Amino acid sequence: MxxxxxxxxxxxxxxxxxxxxxxxxxxxxxxxxxxxxxxxxxxxxxxxxxxxxxxxxxxxxxxxxxxxxxxxxxxxxxxxxxxxQPEKPEPYLQTTLYTKVVLALLTGRPAADLLDSQRAEHLRLMRELTRRKSGGDLADQLICDHALFHLEADLRWLELTAARLDQLAAEVTR
Amino acid sequence: MTAAPEPLLVATDLRKAYGPTPALDGAELTVRAGEVVAVMGPSGSGKSTLLHCLAGIVTPDSGDVRYRGQQMSLMSDGERSALRRTDFGFVFQFGQLVPELTCLENVAMPLRLAGRRRKDAEALAATWLERLEVTDLAGKRPGEVSGGQGQRVAVARALVGAPRVVFADEPTGALDSLNGERVMRLLTDAAHDTGAAVVLVTHEPRVAAYSDREIVVRDGKSRDMERAA
Known part of the structure; x- marks a missing residue:
């Protein structure tokens, strides 16, 4: 900002x-x-x-x-x-998270666990925002909704990556 | 620190196959009184089959579902049906209201099936319509109301009999964001007020954010995400 x-x-x-x-x-x-x-x-x-x-x-x-x-x-x-002036839309890839997943696969660590613990952390924050939203005024609700939609997009990426983990493992360890 | 309430529903090592396709492959879940548990997972992962096993609608091939300590597979069909009428409430994706009845009659129906007099049943149903902010729909038929309104009527119907567990299978799946959130807020507030547990099957993270905790089902296996954190 x-x-x-x-x-x-x-x-x-x-x-x-x-x-x-x-x-x-x-x-x-x-x-x-x-x-x-x-x-x-x-x-x-x-x-x-x-x-x-x-x-x-x-x-x-x-x-x-x-x-x-x-x-x-x-x-x-x-x-x-x-x-x-419109803001530049940024395709938002959590590069740290992606790096962690690839490193886990490369080093034989459980990448699925890493994705699951990140997913749980995301949902924990989404719950907190949902609670804040229900007690807040319209401005609060809009701010929380913005954050919730972004977190939801991340979570969908986590789900999709989890579903394609075997494929990704085959590629990075080739 | 207060002790966790006694489990209402405990599912252990559930297995169920439809033909050669396994739908559940060792799924487990514990539901305690008053909590909202989200069951998430990709399409076809087995989450709806898990809900149907928990509600006694589908009998697992093996494994065990206990409701308040009682093994459901040992109950007769009649006993399981009675349990669904008295202790369980249901909300489905498309409301599944009876089209010939008015919204008030739909909400009163579980009470009528349990033997309550029409007048009493409809009086109580009216208080639930009010709570779900759809009083003005009492005399309308399901075909005359919007999807969001119909779902609120369905939530009223699920809660009118004071169930201990409400099973909600994609309750907002057919609604836009605003209506979906309204239904979730009303459902979870009402459940918390009455002490009912909610088992909520959803694939939408923003809907799951109304839960107290989350179970993920993948390839018929469940994972408690509390333990993943």
Missing amino acids: SIGHTLLGLLESGPRHGYDLKRAFDERFGHDRPLAYGQVYSTMARLLKNGLVEVDGIEPGGGPERKRYAITDAGVTDVESWLA
Whole structure:
């Protein structure tokens, strides 16, 4: 995810301090990975340097000065073109997992067990997301659904690989 | 730590062949009260045969299914039928509601078969239709409702008799994602509330994610995925 573009987008509704931006980000997008303060301030410094935000005001406080940031016209254009640009679809192959399966076959270890334990781990996470989804609001449900569909695709790959393990073993050990 | 509840159903070393083709080849499964167990596996792996053996619909060639300690193969056909009426509930892929009856009458049917008076049976059936959020379908016939609505009626019918075990064979197989998830949420919530166990045959991982644990059947053999983790 582009943190810079996301923070810019959050600024479109009005100027905010760095702390407010972090809080707004975490509430909407940071369920699993809240932003570090350092990351907010370094990103804002970069956006400032590139003319995408400006300092709207400074409030002196007990600690460091609190800058309030506002998005510039260039910033709005930047958000607009980022939103309009489709994300590159990535055929997602778990390369580590594939490597592990092939190595297990090459070294005579039980590759089927490896696939089964990965499958159990995937389903464990899918259960957790399903529980979170049933107790959550629509935003939560959509975020969980996205993760669930990806995990389901992985799980189908695990199933298919398990079903073709003998064939794969014959190929890699040839 | 609380002790695990006593097993309701225990299947040991089940073998079943249809002609020369083995459908089950040493499958095992234990189901405890109140848990939702997903049975997964590729098409033709034997998962539906396993469900039918557990429910006493199919008799295995060898091996043993015990329900609350009682060996099902030693029961008469009549005793097994009675067990299916009183202790088991069923949900199938296409609902299998009786087309001539209204949805309310379909849900009341297991109670009527168990000898309950029509008025009592239909009153209880109405509470289950409400619970499954399909009260407005009471007077409609199955042909007049959508697939998702029909499955919710089927879930109500499966649970109305307070079964100890619900067998669900691909209950969302004919539904789109949203309707499928709604049926699963209502089924598992109702089962958890009533303490019924659910044996859920599915090939969809997102449906299996509503379970508490998973068994995979491959080539007629079962694997408990708790032990694989």
